[in-house]
Structures are given as structure tokens and as C-alpha cells.
Amino acid sequence: MGFNRRTVLGLAAGSIVASVLPAAAETFPERAITLVVPFAAGGSTDLVARLVAANMSKSLGQQVIVENVGGAGGNLGAARVAKADPDGYTILMGTVATHALNPLMLKTKPYDPVTDFAPVSLLVVVPNVLVVNPQLPVNNVKELIDLLKANPDKYSYASSGNGTPLHLSGELFKSMAGVKMEHIPYKGAGPALNDLLGNQVSIMFDNLPSSSAHIKAKSLKGLGVTTKERAPSFPDMPTVAETVPGYETYTWNALFAPAGTPPEIVASLNKAANTALTNPELITRMNDFSAQIVGSTPEALADHVKAEIAKWEPIVKSTGVTLD
Structure with missing residues (x-):
């Protein structure tokens, strides 16, 4: 061996x-x-x-x-x-x-x-999800887009690192929704989630498995899943594509x-x-x-x-x- x-x-x-x-x-x-x-x-x-x-x-x-x-x-x-x-x-x-x-x-x-x-x-195969800190004054994808358009470059989004699916999810969202926000890369979803929970950053694209418990506990707001169809574990959460037609990412x-x-x-x-x-x-x-x-x-x-x-x-x- x-x-x-x-x-x-x-x-x-x-x-x-x-x-x-x-x-x-x-x-x-x-x-x-x-x-x-x-x-x-x-x-x-x-x-x-x-x-x-x-x-x-x-x-x-x-x-x-x-x-x-x-x-x-x-x-x-x-x-x-x-x-x-x-x-x-x-x-x-x-x-x-x-x-x-x-x-x-x-x-x-x-x-x-x-x-x-x-x-x-x-x-x-795992869906991604758009989540925000509860202190951010939005409750759905449309409200987030409106907030970002009204405050260009004021808000940042976290990801698990440069080049990850979560980073690309954010860049694709920015492009398709016509909004601006700074990307903050971390060395993994865990550290990024910690800062999101602590409100050091307001927005994150995450894999649904690592955010699901926080969404259920209402320590994070889940605005939308990134797959074409809604996730069975969160049937009431819309897809991002319901607001931004054609949007889809997953890991x-x-x-x-x-x-x-x-x-x-x-x-x-x-x-x-x-x-x-x-x-x-x-x-x-x-x-x-x-x-x-x-x-x-x-x-x-x-x-x-x-x-x-x-x-x-x-x-x-x-x-x-x-x-x-």
C-alpha cells in the first residue's frame, strides 16, 4: 500500500x-x-x-x-x-x-x-437558498431587490469562498436582478453563516442544508430557493425564479x-x-x-x-x- x-x-x-x-x-x-x-x-x-x-x-x-x-x-x-x-x-x-x-x-x-x-x-444534489439576517428590513426577493436598487453598494453578501457555487449564485443574482452588492468571501459556509447570524453581513447565498435549521428557528429569513421548483422541506418558500425569471443554481x-x-x-x-x-x-x-x-x-x-x-x-x- x-x-x-x-x-x-x-x-x-x-x-x-x-x-x-x-x-x-x-x-x-x-x-x-x-x-x-x-x-x-x-x-x-x-x-x-x-x-x-x-x-x-x-x-x-x-x-x-x-x-x-x-x-x-x-x-x-x-x-x-x-x-x-x-x-x-x-x-x-x-x-x-x-x-x-x-x-x-x-x-x-x-x-x-x-x-x-x-x-x-x-x-x-442540493438546493441553494437566499437568506438574510432578520434585521434586514425585507421579507421577500422583490423587497430585497428594491432595497438594493435604492441603496447601491451599501449592502454586502457572504459566500463560502471565491469561485464557489454560492459566490456564483450571488453574481448571477446581481446580473439578472440588476442590483449591486459587495461580495465577501469566507473559507467556508460555516464562518460565513456565523457572521450572517451576528449581522456582520446582511445577505448570503447558502446551501439549504446548512441554513435550514436557522430558517426554521427564525434566526435567519429564507427569501427563496435557487432551484427551478420549490424545496419539499420548505414548500411555502418561493423560488428566486418566481421573482427573477430563469434564475437557477444548485450544488x-x-x-x-x-x-x-x-x-x-x-x-x-x-x-x-x-x-x-x-x-x-x-x-x-x-x-x-x-x-x-x-x-x-x-x-x-x-x-x-x-x-x-x-x-x-x-x-x-x-x-x-x-x-x-
């Missing part, structure tokens, strides 16, 4: 690789697995990761330990996994940010979302291993992940915040990533968002 890419590529006899990797796959896993979440603790991706990791641990017989590696809109954590040994012991909770948006926005790309990863499984969570991970190990991780998604408690939690459970083959996830890149490319170009 100590082989890294350089060691494997340097082996003169291909038969050695062929004999060692399947043998390793047969005993996988023999120790704990690190699941890298490329954002700070407390956000939607972190929540999904911890639910999935706990149930994968049961299936695999070894702990799946969540490690938060936040920063650079998810790029630091994703790049770490891309460069990790392809042995299945370091895997990534990827998102639309790490595997579609960031690669489209970044001037310098630390990894390739297609060639540097081995897809494992598409786990869930998703999926498992990836480094490129070169043996297919047998990918298959083991896929089986454990998809089994985790059948756990009744996990299903209940996901339903609570309207996360749509998927579970897929590695091949289906590979196709999904390519489709997402193709879908978001014209949107990213239209907003003009680029990242250094």
Missing part, C-alpha cells in the same frame, strides 16, 4: 504492478480512510460528508475520518487529494465548485477535474479518489458509499433539508462532471468571474 505514482511508474516490470495492486485491493481497507472536505466545518458539504462517512465506516470496517481542508474556494483540499497516493486512503468530497466552476474560473489550474481524479459516486456532492486508484478499490468505495445512502437515518436527514439522494456508478459520475462543465461554462463567461 506504500506505492505512490512515481514509484508505480518507475517499476520496470509491469507484472509487479499487476500482482501487487489487486492483492492490495482484496484486503482494502486495512486502516482508516481520510475523507477530505475542501471547506471549513459547518457547511453543507461538511454535513453531507459526516453523514456519509459515518455510514461508510460501518460498511468498510474501518473509520472514514473527515478532515476539513478549507481555502481557495475548495481548491486546496481538492488539489491535495489529486496529488495523494492512489491507494484509496485519501478521498475527496467534491462539489460543483471543485469539479466545474473553479476549473472554469481559475487562471492557474492546480488540477484537472477530469484527468486527475477517479470518480467514485455522485451522492446528492452537488460526490466522492472522488486520486487518478490511478485501482478499479477494485474504487469499486469498494463505491459500494460503501451507495450502501451508506440507503441508511434510514441518513435518508431522513437528507430529506429534512431537501437534498436529493442519487448514488451512482463511477462512470455515471464521470459523465456528470463533463456535463456540468459544459453547462456552467457559458454561465461563468456571462458573469465575467475569474480567479487568480
Whole structure:
């Protein structure tokens, strides 16, 4: 299990690789697995990761330990996994940010979302939501637009980081609604939510899972979900598109291993992940915040990533968002 890419590529006899990797796959896993979440603790991706990791641990017989590696809109954590040994012991909770948006926005790309990863499984699709601090004098999307137009550049909105789906949600909203507000990036949804709750910032586009409890407790106002249809867990909350026709964003969570991970190990991780998604408690939690459970083959996830890149490319170009 100590082989890294350089060691494997340097082996003169291909038969050695062929004999060692399947043998390793047969005993996988023999120790704990690190699941890298490329954002700070407390956000939607972190929540999904911890639910999935706990149930994968049961299936695999070894702990799946969540490690938060936040920063650079998810790029630091994703790049770490891309460069990790392809042995299945370091895997990534990827998102639309790490595997579609960031690669489209970044001037310098630390990894390739297609060639540097081995897809494992598409786990869930998650709505985003427009939330505001209760002290902001608005109760719906129209009132927010009117307030922003009457006070250009006075208000700011938070996101989980530059280039994230939440950042793009805000920029798309500004463009389509014809309003101005400053973007304040954080190292994850958790820190951004803390400042929103404390009224250091007034507005945020968040993943619905991490804001749902605050909306129910009325510590935040949910103005609208960003999907085409209303979220089942909040049937009375309108969509943003009901006020801004055509507006739509969302995110998703999926498992990836480094490129070169043996297919047998990918298959083991896929089986454990998809089994985790059948756990009744996990299903209940996901339903609570309207996360749509998927579970897929590695091949289906590979196709999904390519489709997402193709879908978001014209949107990213239209907003003009680029990242250094």
C-alpha cells in the first residue's frame, strides 16, 4: 500500500504492478480512510460528508475520518487529494465548485477535474437558498431587490469562498436582478453563516442544508430557493425564479479518489458509499433539508462532471468571474 505514482511508474516490470495492486485491493481497507472536505466545518458539504462517512465506516470496517481542508474556494483540499497516493486512503468530497466552476474560473489550474481524479459516486444534489439576517428590513426577493436598487453598494453578501457555487449564485443574482452588492468571501459556509447570524453581513447565498435549521428557528429569513421548483422541506418558500425569471443554481456532492486508484478499490468505495445512502437515518436527514439522494456508478459520475462543465461554462463567461 506504500506505492505512490512515481514509484508505480518507475517499476520496470509491469507484472509487479499487476500482482501487487489487486492483492492490495482484496484486503482494502486495512486502516482508516481520510475523507477530505475542501471547506471549513459547518457547511453543507461538511454535513453531507459526516453523514456519509459515518455510514461508510460501518460498511468498510474501518473509520472514514473527515478532515476539513478549507481555502481557495475548495481548491486546496481538492488539489491535495489529486496529488495523494492512489491507494484509496485519501478521498475527496467534491462539489460543483471543485469539479466545474473553479476549473472554469481559475487562471492557474492546480488540477484537472477530469484527468486527475477517479470518480467514485455522485451522492446528492442540493438546493441553494437566499437568506438574510432578520434585521434586514425585507421579507421577500422583490423587497430585497428594491432595497438594493435604492441603496447601491451599501449592502454586502457572504459566500463560502471565491469561485464557489454560492459566490456564483450571488453574481448571477446581481446580473439578472440588476442590483449591486459587495461580495465577501469566507473559507467556508460555516464562518460565513456565523457572521450572517451576528449581522456582520446582511445577505448570503447558502446551501439549504446548512441554513435550514436557522430558517426554521427564525434566526435567519429564507427569501427563496435557487432551484427551478420549490424545496419539499420548505414548500411555502418561493423560488428566486418566481421573482427573477430563469434564475437557477444548485450544488452537488460526490466522492472522488486520486487518478490511478485501482478499479477494485474504487469499486469498494463505491459500494460503501451507495450502501451508506440507503441508511434510514441518513435518508431522513437528507430529506429534512431537501437534498436529493442519487448514488451512482463511477462512470455515471464521470459523465456528470463533463456535463456540468459544459453547462456552467457559458454561465461563468456571462458573469465575467475569474480567479487568480
